[in-house]
Amino acid sequence: MKTPAGQECPWFYGNYFRGRDIEECRLLHASGETWTRDLCKTCPVPSIARANSCEFMKLRATVWRPFEALFQRRVQVTAYCEKVHRTVAEPHIGCGECHTLPFKLEVKD
Ligand code: SF4
Numbered sequence: 680m681k682t683p684a685g686q687e688c689p690w691f692y693g694n695y696f697r698g699r700d701i702e703e704c705r706l707l708h709a710s711g712e713t714w715t716r717d718l719c720k721t722c723p724v725p726s727i728a729r730a731n732s733c734e735f736m737k738l739r740a741t742v743w744r745p746f747e748a749l750f751q752r753r754v755q756v757t758a759y760c761e762k763v764h765r766t767v768a769e770p771h772i773g774c775g776e777c778h779t780l781p782f783k784l785e786v787k788d
Pocket of ligand 1 (some may be wrong): 682692703709714719724725751
């Protein structure tokens with residue numbers, strides 16, 4: 680579903696049927712965080728979802744404000760792979776366990 684910022688996000692839920700105006704972020708809701716529409720503007724989750732659809736990678740989102748009161752609130756994402764049981768350093772790429780290259784590239788002098 681498209682977020683208020685106009686990007687597809689698998690965690691956004693909006694119900695506008697018959698005049699309803701219910702919107703929520705189910706990823707932030709699962710972490711006990713309070714969602715507001717402005718968070719979608721800078722959230723990295725839609726681009727992570729486009730780049731990596733691994734079924735084993737689970738995202739966890741929290742809200743933080745860089746340099747308290749100076750900048751607007753942002754979503755911070757951590758990822759965990761349930762297959763290899765470790766934190767994923769770069770969620771856009773994944774942990775590398777399932778999608779290794781079938782060959783090795785070597786650069787010789
Ligand atoms: S805050 Fe991020 S994860 Fe939540 S609905 Fe918006 S874009 Fe999706």
